[in-house]
Amino acid sequence: MNLSEPQNKDISKPPDYWRKPLDIEKYKIPHGTVHIIIERCKGCEFCIEFCPQKVFEVSDEFNSKGYHPPKIVCHDKCVNCKLCELICPEFAIYITEDEPMNII
Ligand code: SF4
Ligand code: SF4
Numbered sequence: 001m002n003l004s005e006p007q008n009k010d011i012s013k014p015p016d017y018w019r020k021p022l023d024i025e026k027y028k029i030p031h032g033t034v035h036i037i038i039e040r041c042k043g044c045e046f047c048i049e050f051c052p053q054k055v056f057e058v059s060d061e062f063n064s065k066g067y068h069p070p071k072i073v074c075h076d077k078c079v080n081c082k083l084c085e086l087i088c089p090e091f092a093i094y095i096t097e098d099e100p101m102n103i104i
Helices: 046-050 083-087
Strands: 028-036 056-058 070-072 093-102
Touching: 028 070, 046 056, 046 083, 083 093
Parallel strands: none
Antiparallel strands: 028 093, 056 070
16 A cells, blocks of 8 residues: 555545444443423524534424424434523423433
């Protein structure tokens, strides 16, 4: 192999020989279920903006007050950090803890 030539590799994927740690079963990813009380929402979008896992998007629907509540777009990504629950000024979101998920 000539090291002076540029290598044409796709660096976005892990290499084929990526090793799996022997103790990986010991480590789990926390997981939660998101519950939204639609009628309490005032559409501030804090939950959408600050969820580190981008679990929410703005919904096209309206609640009875005329606000767009968030909708859950990828529930499996929720890591039960409860930031959305803490940040919502209307107490319109709560999280219940689920079984942790395997890393791989
Ligand atoms: S608990 Fe954390 S990861 Fe889950 S939806 Fe709320 S902010 Fe996102
Ligand atoms: S943070 Fe609460 S009030 Fe604001 S959009 Fe999300 S659910 Fe609605």
